[in-house]
Amino acid sequence: MDNNKRVALFPGSFDPFTKGHEDIVLRGLKLFDQIIIAIGYNSQKQNRYIEIDRMIGLIEKSFANEERVSVITYNELTAGLAHKTGARFLLRGLRNTTDFEFENSVSQMNRYLFKELETVFLITSPTYAAISSSIIREVHKYGADVNEFLPYEL
Numbered sequence: 274m275d276n277n278k279r280v281a282l283f284p285g286s287f288d289p290f291t292k293g294h295e296d297i298v299l300r301g302l303k304l305f306d307q308i309i310i311a312i313g314y315n316s317q318k319q320n321r322y323i324e325i326d327r328m329i330g331l332i333e334k335s336f337a338n339e340e341r342v343s344v345i346t347y348n349e350l351t352a353g354l355a356h357k358t359g360a361r362f363l364l365r366g367l368r369n370t371t372d373f374e375f376e377n378s379v380s381q382m383n384r385y386l387f388k389e390l391e392t393v394f395l396i397t398s399p400t401y402a403a404i405s406s407s408i409i410r411e412v413h414k415y416g417a418d419v420n421e422f423l424p425y426e427l
């Protein structure tokens with residue numbers, strides 16, 4: 274493991290991965306040498322809207338030209354995964370005060386669990402601030418075209 278490398282974990286559900294998420298990754302690449310998109314996934318629960326293997330494939334395709342981005346799934350503490358993968362940073366997007374309230378507690382806990390871990394927050398670009406995976410799921414479920422909000426075609 275190369276300790277000088279700035280590796281960031283971008284954890285989330287990504288159900289589905291949106292242009293808002295893509296924006297955070299692209300901007301994160303200016304700060305970090307490597308970004309690992311880590312999809313929290315419990316194979317016992319199987320409650321995803323977009324099937325996990327399909328989502329992994331679509332994200333990988335979106336970053337096909339960027340070898341510094343990789344995609345993994347995990348079912349453990351995010352801090353533990355960061356430790357294991359050699360990531361000293363967590364990357365998260367902040368859209369609004371609701372995100373802030375939640376992220377504040379989570380990042381304090383993560384640093385308690387793994388002292389070296391710093392969470393880096395990027396404020397959402399205005400164009401993508403209103404995009405959320407849950408709204409996209411809801412709209413797509415009723416047959417509307419949501420491709421405008423995704424970095425690939427669903």
Ligand code: ADP
Nearest residue numbers: 284285286287288293294365366367397401404
């Ligand atoms: P989680 O279930 O962990 O909130 P999400 O997949 O919803 O996972 O989000 C992962 C990360 O991406 C979070 O930091 C979230 O704030 C951020 N994010 C979600 N939507 C956007 C967006 N439209 N623009 C920027 N960041 C976003």
